[in-house]
Amino acid sequence: MLVASSIALVTSSYLAWASLTSTSVAGCGGDLFDCSNVLHSRWSSVMSVPVSIPAILSHLTILSMLFWEPRTERSNTIRWSVIGLVAFSIAAAGLWFMGLQFFWLQHLCPYCLAAHTAGLVVLGAYLMSGQTTRGLAKPWLATAAVAGMAGFIGLQMTNEEPITYEVIDYSQDDVSDEGMIDFEAPAGGAELFEAPTVSIVTPEPSPNLEIQLPTAQQWSALALSFAHPMSMLATEITVGSETADESDSVAENQGEEAEKAPVSNTVRLLKNVKLETASWPLIGKPDAELVFVELFDYTCPHCQRTHRSLEAARKHFGDRLAVISLPVPLDRDCNPTVRSTSSSHAEACELAKLAVAVWMTDREQFEPFHSYLFESKPSYNQAYAKARTMVDADKLESTMRSSGPSEYIAKHVTLYQRAGSGTIPKILFPETTVAGAVESSQSFINLIERNLR
Template structure:
């Protein structure tokens, strides 16, 4: 074979390799785009993806502060990244040489950012959250493969596999890669920033639509909360309550102090109470998301490792001194993440005599109450947290906080005591 024929053969092989790589990158980018879109929908609607129930490693990742950047879902950034990447990928065969060079520089920058982000977020899942999200891993895997293909076929200097007659100068390519890696640094800095946990309220608030909940002898010391579908009753005087125990109406709140979404729900409950005053009370029933005390939870992960202990401390406070439970409950949710048991007990003993908290009958009651709360939660069709049980909800999953006001006012026939709703 002559030298000319060999060069033609190599050129043909390069074109085949380049075309295969381009279509492979397009396919991978489309897959990553689809996964990112799904994760974005989950982030903004508080919906649950298959396999991402309230006690799953997947939910632990998606509900952690690491899934946000300066209050913005990381999936939104990924979505924008892959949209631009796909546009650039389809410009690689443009007849306009300038457009092709720009497309390659954009791809080099984005692939560097994507690879760096994939490595960083995987490290976060391993070392910070101690759980893995399969959807995230699929997207990160696609990103790493795209980055590898870009490095293999990008026509930088003598690396001309994608187009022997076309190249991108090394200096602009290096600058593009540097920009991509700097972007990763910005992401990391934003996740460590002070606004990292300042999330927007959820646009979908879980409301269990089930048989009516009744308050018998409302407004008296003998008031009883009757939950027919669970075949359970709770004496209002004996359970933790936010608001007035003599309120004519009650909503049941099922939550976990280690649950990120429950922290957001706590803020909503505060707004509801401010709006309706003593017309409405909340029965606060902690449901620990830990297999240590909750047999319905099958997966153990670090985010909820102290859930049982924290719930027990809160209930002991509620039992020993009901008047200070609300203060303790607010304090528990006033942290970026749940305090450890030692700190929680320290604060509890500031509010209540330590001897009262340590009484065997108080500890026994808190243990029994947790078991009842878990049984109530297990009876629901919705197994995630948080959950609000309203007397006669007209619908589930309101799209915004104000929808809860509508449900409450229609259900209980009450009006705001304050015009302030924001």
């Protein structure tokens, strides 16, 4: 108990110092082991005090009780009652904070885990010490500890969501229409960003070998022509009339198809870049009033939390809001800005290409598949199997074999580089870029209202 409490005291003291001085935690940086994310979350403090401070006080209490040598039985009862109460409390706190890291934040702080584990060891040592009968009964101590922890959590719930993103403002730069750049999607024709032509191989339909036999009317006309040759002229006039009618019908169908062609809207971002909503993966309607661009990775925890707040914002704005959703994998296989690929992003390229392929195959299914990838967090094999149930499987396979998805991802990465690369997700508005997780739905709503007036 003495050793475990001492270890927890040292690690908690270091974390308190790092929090109070805003110092980076040594040896703690990466996608999974990210102490900065843990120590700057809303759960890292209570009433503006770092939670490591109450931890320090708790372990100091246990150590002082262990070194205290009471002379009366009553004092000894008090001693072990205090040790038991604090031991149950720090164990309950340890379970709470480890659960937050594993299941909510999805980032781990090794120092925090060491302190919480030491707290659990303290409780185990207390329960096996043989001194539990000298204090209050264990059920009473456990109940008091749980009640105290519930109050502690309640105080934490009142904490405001910390600002976890940076807003980069371009509004001071003058931009004219002459300086605007059309950031075109991969397609045929001239490409400002030298995107190759996208060619999607679609399965060729089987030739129609059905033999059309003459109709009864045609047999009658043929027989009549032998008896009365002048009847051929009437037949030609009739056929010509039918051909004209068919031409008119084709023209009408073409007109209807033109009317059904997808409408589009132009979005401006990064001072002088324009995108057409109909040319890129889109969540919402292409002619929506409010449109911005999101750069993200399906395997990024920050992006997953931002997706939750964005969904709430979309419900708030309804059909007025649309999002050009461009996956930017944090995987060196398709993103040269990444120096080394973390194991958590090992399938990021494949998932991003699959999402684009679903959009290229059936745009109506992109939104539900996009949500599925964020909410279910599937492996690539699971995601591919799901995609085959949502769109035409043969067309999807043909699209995946084509260069189209890879070329779209390359264009996304190019736009990501123009936005400064670095942190994702990135929200690109006309005059500003928001870099980092937006975890509060109200904060997202406020950003949209402020930047898409």
